Amino acid sequence: MTEMQNPYLMFLGDVGDQLGAKTAQGIVDWRPEWCIGQMRLEGCKADLGIEDISIEDAVKAGAKTMVIGIVNSGGYLPKHWISKIVDAMHAGLDIASGLHIRLSSIPEIREAAAKTSRKLFDVRHPTEDLPTGKATPRSGKRLLAVGTDCSVGKMYTALAIEKEMKKRGMKVSFAATGQTGIFIAGQGISIDAVVADFISGAVEKLSPENDADHWDIIEGQGSLFHPSFAGVSLGLLHGAQADALVLCHEPTRTHMRGLPHQPLPNLKECMELNLLTAKLTNKHAKFVGISVNTSTLSVTEGDTYLASLEDEYNLPCVDAYRTGVASIVDGLT
Amino acid sequence: MTEMQNPYLMFLGDVGDQLGAKTAQGIVDWRPEWCIGQMRLEGCKADLGIEDISIEDAVKAGAKTMVIGIVNSGGYLPKHWISKIVDAMHAGLDIASGLHIRLSSIPEIREAAAKTSRKLFDVRHPTEDLPTGKATPRSGKRLLAVGTDCSVGKMYTALAIEKEMKKRGMKVSFAATGQTGIFIAGQGISIDAVVADFISGAVEKLSPENDADHWDIIEGQGSLFHPSFAGVSLGLLHGAQADALVLCHEPTRTHMRGLPHQPLPNLKECMELNLLTAKLTNKHAKFVGISVNTSTLSVTEGDTYLASLEDEYNLPCVDAYRTGVASIVDGLT
Numbered sequence: 038m039t040e041m042q043n044p045y046l047m048f049l050g051d052v053g054d055q056l057g058a059k060t061a062q063g064i065v066d067w068r069p070e071w072c073i074g075q076m077r078l079e080g081c082k083a084d085l086g087i088e089d090i091s092i093e094d095a096v097k098a099g100a101k102t103m104v105i106g107i108v109n110s111g112g113y114l115p116k117h118w119i120s121k122i123v124d125a126m127h128a129g130l131d132i133a134s135g136l137h138i139r140l141s142s143i144p145e146i147r148e149a150a151a152k153t154s155r156k157l158f159d160v161r162h163p164t165e166d167l168p169t170g171k172a173t174p175r176s177g178k179r180l181l182a183v184g185t186d187c188s189v190g191k192m193y194t195a196l197a198i199e200k201e202m203k204k205r206g207m208k209v210s211f212a213a214t215g216q217t218g219i220f221i222a223g224q225g226i227s228i229d230a231v232v233a234d235f236i237s238g239a240v241e242k243l244s245p246e247n248d249a250d251h252w253d254i255i256e257g258q259g260s261l262f263h264p265s266f267a268g269v270s271l272g273l274l275h276g277a278q279a280d281a282l283v284l285c286h287e288p289t290r291t292h293m294r295g296l297p298h299q300p301l302p303n304l305k306e307c308m309e310l311n312l313l314t315a316k317l318t319n320k321h322a323k324f325v326g327i328s329v330n331t332s333t334l335s336v337t338e339g340d341t342y343l344a345s346l347e348d349e350y351n352l353p354c355v356d357a358y359r360t361g362v363a364s365i366v367d368g369l370t
Numbered sequence: 371m372t373e374m375q376n377p378y379l380m381f382l383g384d385v386g387d388q389l390g391a392k393t394a395q396g397i398v399d400w401r402p403e404w405c406i407g408q409m410r411l412e413g414c415k416a417d418l419g420i421e422d423i424s425i426e427d428a429v430k431a432g433a434k435t436m437v438i439g440i441v442n443s444g445g446y447l448p449k450h451w452i453s454k455i456v457d458a459m460h461a462g463l464d465i466a467s468g469l470h471i472r473l474s475s476i477p478e479i480r481e482a483a484a485k486t487s488r489k490l491f492d493v494r495h496p497t498e499d500l501p502t503g504k505a506t507p508r509s510g511k512r513l514l515a516v517g518t519d520c521s522v523g524k525m526y527t528a529l530a531i532e533k534e535m536k537k538r539g540m541k542v543s544f545a546a547t548g549q550t551g552i553f554i555a556g557q558g559i560s561i562d563a564v565v566a567d568f569i570s571g572a573v574e575k576l577s578p579e580n581d582a583d584h585w586d587i588i589e590g591q592g593s594l595f596h597p598s599f600a601g602v603s604l605g606l607l608h609g610a611q612a613d614a615l616v617l618c619h620e621p622t623r624t625h626m627r628g629l630p631h632q633p634l635p636n637l638k639e640c641m642e643l644n645l646l647t648a649k650l651t652n653k654h655a656k657f658v659g660i661s662v663n664t665s666t667l668s669v670t671e672g673d674t675y676l677a678s679l680e681d682e683y684n685l686p687c688v689d690a691y692r693t694g695v696a697s698i699v700d701g702l703t
Binding site: 169170171172173174228229230231232233234236237238261262264265266267268269270271272273275276295296298299310313314317318 | 502503504505506507561562563564565566567569570571594595597598599600601602603604605606608609628629631632643646647650651
């Protein structure tokens with residue numbers, strides 16, 4: 038895996054709303070020290086709350102990569118962004134994109150990259166050769182965030198645990214499996230975009246053997262109970278050979294994301310199936326906590342809910358944003 | 371899915387042993403009426419037991435597609451095969467290949483296809499746009515062959531069930547998910563080669579809604595207990611929304627294929643996990659039989675083993691090759 042160089046210049050183009058800059062915002066939230074400034078074109082409706090800066094000033098301030106952390110309808114690259122991207126390469130910046138379209142599929146960008154010897158990163162598109170999973174036991178410890186559904190806080194929880202462990206001086210890395218996570222880690226593999234045969238092999242590569250007291254905190258994807266994507270989640274679980282699992286949940290979700298007819302699993306069955314299948318590659322796998330996004334509840338309701346979960350499952354139960362994850366990390370040595 | 375036109379001319383090139391023609395042999399075994407003849411180059415060490423025939427005579431006899439059902443070391447296409455492939459297109463044949471290398475990546479072949487308007491099929495490489503799985507209940511019935519491991523007879527069992535159902539005048543289709551199966555069905559999707567996000571969606575596309583009394587017999591891949599490929603198997607299971615499952619097993623296997631450290635599951639736990647996960651998309655899923663490859667046992671040992679399984683699981687237990695699958699089909703209406 039090639040690592041993107043930071044600091045980043047955050048390119049927002051003229052994205053139409055704040056939600057379209059969700060990926061960029063995630064990068065600023067978790068790696069503010071890497072984000073030198075934002076560049077917005079006329080009409081841009083998003084704001085990352087950091088300094089507006091030109092390509093030239095960003096380069097002077099040390100920027101190494103211009104990040105296009107934008108979701109736009111259709112996933113294409115607007116024509117009037119192309120010249121800015123070419124300018125950035127001529128000014129000395131690599132380009133990293135989270136768009137569906139590949140940077141290298143655009144002739145002007147491909148040619149400018151060749152001419153300037155700048156690197157292009159398409160984080161949605163794994164390019165490297167991957168092995169199939171081997172399930173060979175490996176040294177080091179691994180924690181995986183799993184979920185009752187998609188978009189229930191798995192990346193957030195993993196990053197919060199990484200941050201807490203760093204604060205305590207523990208040896209820790211964040212292993213990114215999705216596009217926002219990859220920008221935040223500077224490297225990673227979009228696991229849902231690899232060829233099906235290589236899901237677990239990709240995760241083994243992402244979290245290789247390490248010091249016995251080193252933790253890889255692995256970003257989960259999907260859910261074993263999401264019928265669109267459970268294959269990805271299972272391959273991820275097997276490849277992770279996780280020692281520790283954290284279950285992530287959003288308590289007001291009424292159906293699986295995108296599938297109105299598909300009910301949510303209850304937490305108990307979700308933990309049981311994750312544990313049963315995790316043990317195929319690590320028989321010591323266990324749950325070490327539950328992380329709930331309680332933002333749609335009042336503080337009192339949220340606290341009551343977390344307390345009831347602690348009673349039921351006898352595990353640290355947190356809201357990674359509101360209460361922090363210290364109680365989960367307390368149990369990890 | 372574009373369908374390959376039959377009859378086929380089977381091209382063996384100068385493959386070095388019979389095992390290298392395993393895919394071609396499977397096609398001849400299951401679709402003898404589609405295989406007009408074989409074309410072998412000097413030094414070919416494989417023989418499909420069918421007539422040797424020239425391109426010209428094959429075309430005269432009605433051949434529509436030349437099939438390269440060969441595994442050669444490295445997966446590349448030997449240079450001296452290329453002119454034969456080009457000749458075949460000029461003679462009017464489409465070309466279908468099971469090699470890793472794409473036909474269209476070879477300039478002479480790509481150009482000849484354009485010039486002659488012949489089609490190129492690379493069955494290992496899905497080319498169509500796939501949807502994500504939706505898990506919407508659909509009409510028609512579906513049977514999926516699942517396994518304790520890879521290469522335990524899932525394709526063979528599925529094809530035997532299709533054949534038995536056809537013999538009985540039932541409405542039935544075979545849904546192919548691997549390269550040999552695709553040649554045999556004339557269409558299909560190499561499920562382990564799709565992008566991970568689309569595993570279940572591909573299977574939904576392969577076995578769409580149908581008449582209430584129509585059976586899709588779906589070829590399984592891998593095993594929920596094979597840590598390299600279980601993600602593929604789970605996505606396949608969810609996409610299949612199978613009403614009926616048949617467990618396939620090879621009783622002398624001592625470890626999961628390719629992974630000497632990985633033990634086989636027992637049949638009971640394998641059936642339990644398949645059933646538990648199948649119910650996510652079809653709560654009426656059930657096992658309807660067990661299909662064992664007893665070829666490494668004596669007939670007596672094999673019969674004793676099958677009888678003991680029938681006692682234990684109260685299901686029809688067969689060797690699809692030796693005893694046939696009639697007792698399984700008896701239970702399917």
